[in-house]
Amino acid sequence: MQFLIERFPLYLDGAWVTVQITLGGSALAFVLAMAFGILGTIKHWLPRAVATVYVEVFRGIAAMVLIFWMAYVLPDLTGYRLDRTFAAILAVGLNVGAYGAEVVRAAINAVPKTQVEATVALNLSWFQRMRLVVLPQAWAQMLPTFGNLVIELMKATAVVYLIGVVDLTAIARQVRDATGETVIAYMGALLIYFLIxxxxxxxxxxxERRANRKLGRTPPGGTGLGALLRHPVVPGAGGGVSG
Structure with a gap:
């Protein structure tokens, strides 16, 4: 324990880098997921084709390979070298955003068609339909899976040390190499990853709770701290979101 306490500031520095990449990658993934997910629901073939190409390309490439491309291959092709942390954010964001786009598309398609038809009957524009009726309901359905994707993105950042980013894993390796204490060095990283x-x-x-309350779907067990610690109930349980 004393060993970890003495090196705690080092682990905090590495954890801060991991958090930065996680938050930056999540923000990029969210924007891409919403944009391409919505494009995937449009009836015209061109936006759907654009969304399909993005999803299939970046979902089919390993995050580690994308990280190496952004850090090493892209500079060779373009002559511009990206900051290593930004390269990591870009890679994990593009990768997870492709998975998120499918979540958005499926959640929008899961909104009852009768409600969409009602908005058409009320002569609402496409933007009004999406903003006022479709997205608020789809949002509540997206969040449980979005939560899983954010955790997966955070775990994917554990390989960014391979391109020279001094993240939490890199700090654990440095501590191990300096002291020879493999178990304790990686135990510190494990605990901090778990806390994040x-x-x-x-x-x-x-x-999730906030989105459900807005739709009048207060989950069983209330909305207090105890309810947050229970497993969340997905809106429309039983049917779920189909891919």
Whole structure:
């Protein structure tokens, strides 16, 4: 324990880099997921084709390979070298955004067609239909899976040390090499990764509860702290979101 306490500031520095990449990658993934997910629901073939190409390309490439491409191959092709941390954010964001786009598409398609038809009857524009009726309901359905994707993105950042980013895993390796204490060095990293994941999970559950309350779907067990610690109930349980 004393060993970890003495090196705790080092682990905090590495954890901060991991958090930065996680938050940056999540923000990029969210924007891409919403944009391409919505494009995938449009009836015209061109936007659907664009969305399909993005999803299939970046979902089919391993995050580690994308990280190496952004850090090493892209500079060779373009002559411009990206900051290594930004390269990592770009890679994980593009990768997870492709999975998120399918979540968005499926959630929008899961909104009852009768409600969409009602908005057409009310002469609402496409933007009004999406903003006022479709997305609020789809949002509540997306969040549980979005939470899983954010955790997966955070775990994917554990390989960014391979391109020279001094993240939490890199710090654990440095501590191990300096002291020879393999078990304790990686135990510190394991605990901090676990804590980061729990904070992310708690935040996503807060968003889930808030989205459900807006739709009048208060989950069983109330909305207090105890309810947040229980497994969330997915809106429309039983049917779920189909891919």
């Amino acid at each position: 994941a729990q904070v992310l999970i708690f935040g996503m559950r807060l968003l």
